[in-house]
Amino acid sequence: MSALVPAMELSGVSVNFGSVKALQDIDIKVYPGEVHCLLGDNGAGKSTLIKVLSGVHRPSRGQILVDGRPVAFRNPREAQAMGVATVFQDLGMIPLMSITRNFFLGREPTRSSLPFSRMDKERANSVAKQAMADIGIDVRDPTQAVGTLSGGERQSVAIARAVHFGAKVLILDEPTSALGVHQAAMVLKFIIEARMRGLAVIFISHNIHHAYPVGDTFTLLNRGRNRGTYAKSDISRDEVVSIMSGGEDLKVVEAEIEALLASIAAQRPAAAL
């Protein structure tokens, strides 16, 4: 794998928002045919990192490389044009617009290449409906406003869209957080399929049952810094869990919860008197 050129690479990237140092000196390489999991506590900088890769934020320092060549994305559209498809944590949906219009937003299929050529709505509707069916959501009506969908359905639209358009790099920022059992399993299947097709996948999840089985490589972010990248063979499931919780020993927290529950149970009979 090391002989390969990374599909995408960040080299010495820092991102500042005013005085907030969201990312500091990040180096990360994402290879084709690899699922790269980003791990880290809330606020570690995961979303900021993938927004740099998606062209939303421009790095304050450092470089982005695509296929080994430096690039400077001026906006997300340019990142998309290089084959980067992203499911953002806030999903990137316009509530008042229909499923289909959201699905194809920014990449509308037109009947010809003339400036004001008509959108191919029939094709768009059927593609959107099919893509949603593939993920396990049976869409009632693709012209329904996204604002009326359930949280999981909305997440599924965003994932179906990224999977449909992802050409080189597929980025998923906590895509499974609102999904049902079946839909989450479908998303994991999609991730594996995308990897087999040779895409580089970047996957952010706080759920060990989702991240560990599909991940090939794990990068640990903590307080805006890269604390190391590990192949799956070099890191155990328990270590991943402890990284995900920001180094906090879960056993301690669990013991605290146990104690709390026990004290509540002890008070119950007293309260009943």
Added chain:
Amino acid sequence: MTAVEQQVPDLTSQENRFGIKPKRAGGADERLAAANWFTKLLRRPEAGAAGGLVATIVIFALLPGAANLYSLQGAMTFLTLSAELGIIATATALLIIAGEFDLSIGSMIGFAGVVIGLTVRELGFPLWGGIASAFAVAVLVGYLNGLIVVRTRLPSFIVTLASLFILRGLSIAITRAVTGRTQIPYILDDVPDPATAGLFNGHVFTGFFRWMAAQGWIAARSDGIPFVTGIPASIVWWLAITAAAGYVLTQTRYGNWIFATGGDQEVARNVGVPVGRVKISLFICTACAATLLATIQVMEAGSADTTRGLLKEFEAIIAAVIGGVLLTGGYGTVYGVLFGSLIFGLVQMGIFYTGIDTDWFKVFLGLVILAAVLVNTYIRTKALGGGRSR
């Protein structure tokens, strides 16, 4: 529990046990309540404006002066008023749907007239050259408005309020400095160019109207020329612009971008919509619409006046809101604006013909705005399926 024992779960028996319909079972979707055509019609964003138009037509039909208002001549008068408003209201609506306002269009109307007047009268431009100069200035003004809004992220309300004063001030100051007055008369007189002027002040279907007069169907003077010689060019421009804008908004990718930009500009940008370009191009559209209206008015009057277009920006916004465009952006139609402009023209002329003191027009206008905004909010929640919260 046969389903558990089998390797491949048998969906039909699961359905029996839990009452679950397998995914992709096909058939009509039982979760969709069949909406009848009337409900569907009511859910359209222009429904409120269409209803309002019908109500307005009926009310004025019952009031005195209806015969005059609904005569051919009366109708042409209010349709012309509607057309002149509709031209700028349509462009304004597109901009509001994209989440921005342009308060400078009223001043742009005056400024464009001044540009035509001064280039033709003082610089000796041919008429078409003067009109082309006005449109070039409009493109520049719209571009600057848009660029400042996009770059600074200031509210367009403030940015274009500044342009409102700058353009009006420039119109008056330049005209007074050059001519010593605030009006520029005789624009069409020195080098007459009826072909160019006719594009803006002419009439279409004149043959048809003469023929109808010959048949005795419409009123005509003693020499056989009908009082209404044809449909004014302004109405043709209005309908053409409405049709074009309606097509662009609902059928093209650019229209999709307009909705998305107004819906949530950060999201739109993140999924690859060129938000800045969309906004700047729409500011250019509003400035050009104002210039088209100015050209029509200058061609009809033969003169330019620095005070033309006063408060027109608010009339345009009102027509758009009556037409069902959401003031917060992201939602609306162009056909609703057509109805909104019709209501506006009809009421303005209707109040004149009924003999009601025209001062009441403003009171009425205020009430209509309030009603329109309430109806819009109601329809928006309907569009989102009747939910109270967003």
